[in-house]
Amino acid sequence: MPANVKMTTRQCPLDIYFGWRDPKTMKQPELTKRRAGEFSEDVWVEVLRSVDQTYKELVENQIELEKRNTELEAMRTFMTSITEAMTDVLVVCGMEGQVLEVNQALLNLSAFDKDEILGAPLFSAFADDDAAALKKDFASLRNGNPIKHVERLLKTCDGPTPLDLSITARIDARGRYIGAVLIGRPVGELRRAYQEMEASHNALMEAQSQLVHSEKLASLGRLLAGVAHELNNPISFVYGNTHALERYSEKFERYFEQVESGASREELIALRRELKLDRAVRQIRSAVSGALEGAERVRDIVESLRRLSADGDGTIETFDLVETTSTAASWVIKGRASTIPVEMDAPGEALTFGRTGHIQQVIMNLVQNALDALEDVADPRIDLIIKREDGETVLDVLDNGPGVPEEIALKIFDPFFTTKPVGKGTGLGLSISYKIVDENGGTLSVSNRPEGGARFRLTLPAATGAKNVGDEA
Numbered sequence: 001m002p003a004n005v006k007m008t009t010r011q012c013p014l015d016i017y018f019g020w021r022d023p024k025t026m027k028q029p030e031l032t033k034r035r036a037g038e039f040s041e042d043v044w045v046e047v048l049r050s051v052d053q054t055y056k057e058l059v060e061n062q063i064e065l066e067k068r069n070t071e072l073e074a075m076r077t078f079m080t081s082i083t084e085a086m087t088d089v090l091v092v093c094g095m096e097g098q099v100l101e102v103n104q105a106l107l108n109l110s111a112f113d114k115d116e117i118l119g120a121p122l123f124s125a126f127a128d129d130d131a132a133a134l135k136k137d138f139a140s141l142r143n144g145n146p147i148k149h150v151e152r153l154l155k156t157c158d159g160p161t162p163l164d165l166s167i168t169a170r171i172d173a174r175g176r177y178i179g180a181v182l183i184g185r186p187v188g189e190l191r192r193a194y195q196e197m198e199a200s201h202n203a204l205m206e207a208q209s210q211l212v213h214s215e216k217l218a219s220l221g222r223l224l225a226g227v228a229h230e231l232n233n234p235i236s237f238v239y240g241n242t243h244a245l246e247r248y249s250e251k252f253e254r255y256f257e258q259v260e261s262g263a264s265r266e267e268l269i270a271l272r273r274e275l276k277l278d279r280a281v282r283q284i285r286s287a288v289s290g291a292l293e294g295a296e297r298v299r300d301i302v303e304s305l306r307r308l309s310a311d312g313d314g315t316i317e318t319f320d321l322v323e324t325t326s327t328a329a330s331w332v333i334k335g336r337a338s339t340i341p342v343e344m345d346a347p348g349e350a351l352t353f354g355r356t357g358h359i360q361q362v363i364m365n366l367v368q369n370a371l372d373a374l375e376d377v378a379d380p381r382i383d384l385i386i387k388r389e390d391g392e393t394v395l396d397v398l399d400n401g402p403g404v405p406e407e408i409a410l411k412i413f414d415p416f417f418t419t420k421p422v423g424k425g426t427g428l429g430l431s432i433s434y435k436i437v438d439e440n441g442g443t444l445s446v447s448n449r450p451e452g453g454a455r456f457r458l459t460l461p462a463a464t465g466a467k468n469v470g471d472e473a
Contacts, residue, residue, distance in 0.1 A: 089154075089163060089184040092170070095177065097122045097138050109156055109186060122182075127153040127160045141169050142177050151187070162187050231301055237294035241287040248284055251275040316440070318463045321350040321359075321393050322386055328363035329384060338371055346386035351463035352393040354440040359460070362433040362444070366397040366456050369429070373401035373454065392442075392459045400453040409446055 089109060092101040099122050107114055110125055123131040130152040137147050147167040153160035163184035170179040258271055272278070322344075329342055367382065374380035383398040404412060413434040430444075437444040442460040449455050 087185075089182070089186075091122060091182040091184075092179065093122050093138075093182065094179045095142075097135070097180075100179070109161065110154060125155055127155060129153075130160075137167055138180060141167060141180055152184075154184075154186075231298060234294035234297035234301075238291045238298070241291040241294070244287045245284065245291070248280045248287070251277060251280055316353055316355055318351055318353060319356045319359075321352045321395060321460065322346045322348070324356060324360050325363050325384055325386060325395060328360045329367050332364050332367045332371065336368075336371055340371060340374055340380045340382060342367070342382045342384065344384045344386075346384070350386050350388065350393050352460040353463055354442070354460050355436075358436045359440060359458075362436055362458065363395070363397075365429045365433050366458070369456075370397055370399040370401070370454075373399055377401050388462055391462050393462045395458040397456040397458070398449060398453060400449075400451075403448040403452060404446055404454045409448075412446055413444070 087105055089106040090101075090103040091099060091106060094100055099117050099120055102114065102117060107117075110117070112125060117125065123134050126134055133150070134152055137150060141147055146169075150165050150167065151162050152165055154163050164187045165182055165184040168181045168183075169177055170181060172178050255268070255271055255275060255277060258268060263271070325346070326344065329344070332338075333340075333342060367384075370382050374382070377400060379400070381400050383396075385396040385398065387394050413430050434444050437458060437460075440460060442458060444459075445457050447455050447457070
């Protein structure tokens with residue numbers, strides 16, 4: 001090496017740098033040779049150790065990688081099984097709308113094979129107008145505008161089928177848009193199912209309305225005898241007074257014929273005494289008054305029947321629950337020709353709100369059921385108690401029959417539930433009564449009396465100004 005060349009540490013050979021060789025003579029001293037050998041052996045040991053460590057790490061990494069691959073494959077299988085089991089359509093798209101993945105639901109619904117649709121533009125699977133609309137949806141999604149739900153027509157073997165689609169953007173780790181995921185559900189079959197369900201519901205409502213009306217008519221049929229009795233008295237009264245008026249008119253016609261024929265005054269006085277016209281004049285007013293009273297009674301009964309059998313909702317009005325209860329119970333008792341005593345404990349008046357005819361039907365049904373429950377009771381009795389509590393008018397229909405078992409009380413107001421033999425009841429009476437009372441703003445409940453028997457309680461809103469039981473008039 002020339003003397004004028006200086007060697008830096010960076011340029012110095014390793015054996016000179018570590019003292020293995022003399023830089024002047026370029027020879028290795030004995031000590032240096034020995035040290036170099038020792039150093040070389042240590043280096044190789046360290047290198048081998050590093051190689052072993054590296055290999056160990058490579059093995060561990062390989063094991064971890066295989067483990068992760070196994071987990072990834074299991075997750076992929078799991079996700080595939082889920083997507084294939086989905087009944088909803090699932091489509092994964094790239095940035096330009098190319099199909100990357102679909103599930104079996106879409107293939108079952110569409111007219112495409114999987115190989116045919118993968119990589120193809122998704123828009124080609126939809127009808128023309130809807131394909132254009134779907135492109136606008138994707139453009140809006142790329143611009144950061146979320147798409148909630150849209151309806152698009154998918155091409156299928158059976159023609160275009162509407163899909164309710166939910167479109168969600170696919171975002172990478174950096175927050176960049178990389179595509180979209182579409183989840184859709186065919187709504188055509190669902191709409192048909194809804195239409196069929198609506199038609200069934202309407203048919204059910206119509207049948208229910210007919211049953212309710214039939215139950216009303218059945219109630220009226222059971223009460224015809226009682227109504228006939230109620231009508232018989234005033235009609236007989238009208239009939240009797242009309243005959244009396246007819247006899248009086250014949251007498252007056254005979255008298256006025258004599259007047260017109262020019263009979264003398266003495267003859268007319270004698271005829272007047274014979275026909276008893278003075279008494280007839282006095283009785284005419286009484287007969288007319290009696291006939292009017294009977295006719296008005298018939299009119300009131302017919303009006304009550306008309307309200308009871310009406311299809312409409314009627315008019316909410318203020319009425320006297322005492323009078324309505326008395327009339328309803330009277331019709332039932334007379335219609336059944338029952339000898340069971342019915343006692344009423346009520347104030348002179350108990351004003352309440354509701355539809356009079358409908359509430360009267362409920363009371364008739366409650367009394368009818370109480371009579372049915374007392375058929376085999378040795379000493380039957382029905383009590384009707386009316387009172388006012390906490391701003392409500394309350395009617396309790398009490399009997400001393402066998403009562404209502406708890407398991408029956410839980411469903412006694414259910415439609416078509418009845419404990420009566422086949423042909424004896426429809427199971428709609430109490431159900432309809434419950435609905436009527438609810439529509440009138442009241443409640444209907446059942447319980448057992450401690451001393452035995454059942455209590456049906458009807459509550460209605462009390463009319464303003466109604467007095468409590470025991471209040472002075």
